[in-house]
Amino acid sequence: EVQLVESGGGLVQPGGSLRLSCAGSGFTFSRNWMSWVRQAPGKGLEWVANIKQDGTEKYYVDSVRGRFTISRDNAKNLVYLQMNSLRADDTAVYYCAREYAYNSTWPQNFDCWGQGTLVTVSS
């Protein structure tokens, strides 16, 4: 069974840092792009960042670029989100998601998601 499990969320003060982890199992982790998506309280889904299979390409939404860093360890089947200079508006449930495309010409989709981990930024 394909599974993603996030960890590392919690309460942090504004300006603080947190590192989220996402463990993948049930599939060949190194074959897929991976993404982080968040949902702030009462808001919709927001894509945050993604990383290529070998880690050589990374993309971010403007609101986190320069503060958040996505990385992965394929030997451990882990993807990370290092979050620095956290702000109140970063408060959200953070999901990791597996990206999948049927072939190289097929558009990506997010076919598997974790249950999410809550990050609360507050003093």
Added chain:
Amino acid sequence: DIQMTQSPSSLSASVGDRVTIACRSRQRISNSLNWYQHTPGKAPKLLISAASYLQSGAPSRFSGSGSGTDFTLTISSLQPEDFATYYCQQTYTTPYTFGQGTKLEIK
């Protein structure tokens, strides 16, 4: 960034109703459009990929259509478990963007 706009933002319907949710992109995205179902406390679930392809395991009452800038998600006969929030998402280019969501409620 490609802005995605869903309509309506909320919808009240009854079990057995046929429901359609629209999604429009500010620029052409070919068929790079996915639909997700999200229930509070659960992981989002992929329903439709590439605008019209039903994901394995998703019920056949769900269907998607469209290309370019205009897309629709249709539920042919609402079931109790379908009351949730639905999101469209473009994966034509990063930053991947979602619509604001359509909350489907029981009438």
